[in-house]
Amino acid sequence: MHMSFRWYGEGNDTVSLNDIRQIPGVETIVWSLHHKQAGELWEPEEIEREMALITGLSEAERKAGVTKTFNADVVESVNVHESIKTGTTLLGMSRDEALDNYIKTIENLGRAGVKVVTYNFMPVFDWLRTEMFHPCPDGSTALYYDANVVAQLTDPQALVDETLNGAGDLTMPGWEPERLAHLPEFIEAYQGIGHDEYYENYKVFLDAVIPTCEKYDVKLAVHPDDPAFDLFGWPRVVSSKEGIQRVLDLNPSPYNGLCLCLGSFSSRRGNDPVDAVKTFMDRIHFSHVRNIKFLDAAGSFSEVGHRASEGDVDTVGIMKAYAEAGYEGYIRPDHGRHLWGENTEEGRPRPGYGLYDRALGIQYLLGVWDSFTYGDER
Numbered sequence: 001m002h003m004s005f006r007w008y009g010e011g012n013d014t015v016s017l018n019d020i021r022q023i024p025g026v027e028t029i030v031w032s033l034h035h036k037q038a039g040e041l042w043e044p045e046e047i048e049r050e051m052a053l054i055t056g057l058s059e060a061e062r063k064a065g066v067t068k069t070f071n072a073d074v075v076e077s078v079n080v081h082e083s084i085k086t087g088t089t090l091l092g093m094s095r096d097e098a099l100d101n102y103i104k105t106i107e108n109l110g111r112a113g114v115k116v117v118t119y120n121f122m123p124v125f126d127w128l129r130t131e132m133f134h135p136c137p138d139g140s141t142a143l144y145y146d147a148n149v150v151a152q153l154t155d156p157q158a159l160v161d162e163t164l165n166g167a168g169d170l171t172m173p174g175w176e177p178e179r180l181a182h183l184p185e186f187i188e189a190y191q192g193i194g195h196d197e198y199y200e201n202y203k204v205f206l207d208a209v210i211p212t213c214e215k216y217d218v219k220l221a222v223h224p225d226d227p228a229f230d231l232f233g234w235p236r237v238v239s240s241k242e243g244i245q246r247v248l249d250l251n252p253s254p255y256n257g258l259c260l261c262l263g264s265f266s267s268r269r270g271n272d273p274v275d276a277v278k279t280f281m282d283r284i285h286f287s288h289v290r291n292i293k294f295l296d297a298a299g300s301f302s303e304v305g306h307r308a309s310e311g312d313v314d315t316v317g318i319m320k321a322y323a324e325a326g327y328e329g330y331i332r333p334d335h336g337r338h339l340w341g342e343n344t345e346e347g348r349p350r351p352g353y354g355l356y357d358r359a360l361g362i363q364y365l366l367g368v369w370d371s372f373t374y375g376d377e378r
């Protein structure tokens with residue numbers, strides 16, 4: 001197993017590579033070219049530049065005697081253009097053009113040595129929360145989902161206007177103001193697309209991309225829907241055990257795999273994360289391990305610390321299942337709470353992506369892992 005940490009890049013993250021270096025056990029930096037829009041081609045030079053930054057050391061670090069380095073094996077995410085998900089031409093891009101750019105991007109990443117490419121297949125938006133800095137009982141803040149608020153809203157624009165106080169304050173990926181400006185076009189493009197049609201479009205994507213993944217040894221890893229149920233009447237198809245199985249069956253190549261995010265998966269009542277790990281082990285290339293706590297019958301939840309007893313996700317059972325299977329893929333803690341001065345007005349981190357709670361999460365996950373593997377790996 002390779003422990004990893006997500007980093008948003010120089011000047012784009014409140015956490016530095018040097019901070020991450022000091023967290024015991026981190027081998028891999030999970031990265032992306034965050035300025036790229038869905039559908040855009042990633043050029044070899046920009047890929048190499050970012051990877052060199054991640055895998056190298058600065059002059060100052062070298063002088064100070066630092067020797068620990070990272071690999072840049074995992075990309076999260078290369079986002080999928082809406083034309084691919086809807087099977088139409090959207091925002092001036094045809095499905096074929098978007099597929100072509102995706103395929104070339106995989107080739108460029110593979111040539112540069114990247115092993116896993118994560119993506120999601122959620123309609124229009126990435127993850128959704130109703131609050132980014134919700135106060136927790138211990139004085140920290142965390143990402144929060146109020147199911148009652150969402151239930152009262154009929155369309156995403158209302159969520160933006162009424163709950164998130166206007167697009168200017170949005171910090172969720174996929175909810176950028178430029179994207180929201182096209183909401184009417186998205187709504188129209190998704191007319192008539194139910195779950196079956198969506199799986200068909202998904203298959204077109206996989207069948208187009210997987211041969212290149214095989215050729216360049218890049219494993220494709222889908223992140224479950226977050227939260228794991230339909231929103232605004234749009235189909236979400238990576239939300240349950242059955243849905244995931246269907247996605248894996250769309251293209252049976254082992255390169256068609258999962259970034260199994262157990263926090264996202266567990267947001268759907270009845271989903272069993274430990275069972276999912278055991279069931280899909282052979283196709284899990286990357287995994288996010290984190291915890292959430294349900295707050296009411298409607299399914300509202302708060303994100304909580306990684307320890308199993310903090311919430312409803314059995315993070316010990318998850319790590320035990322990985323350890324017993326001799327899992328050789330990548331794991332990262334996912335969102336953390338904001339601690340120890342991270343939740344002040346000045347210098348707030350990207351929601352969920354502060355340093356401290358993710359560092360604590362790593363130490364917990366590694367502690368659990370070691371308790372099941374100690375002796376085997378020495």
Ligand code: CS2
Pocket residue numbers: 076077078118119120126127173223226261288334352
């Ligand atoms: C991530 C997702 O921050 C997060 O919640 O887990 O944004 C994830 O990176 C994407 O859905 C994968 O494409």
Ligand code: MN
Pocket residue numbers: 223261263264288334
């Ligand atoms: Mn995740």
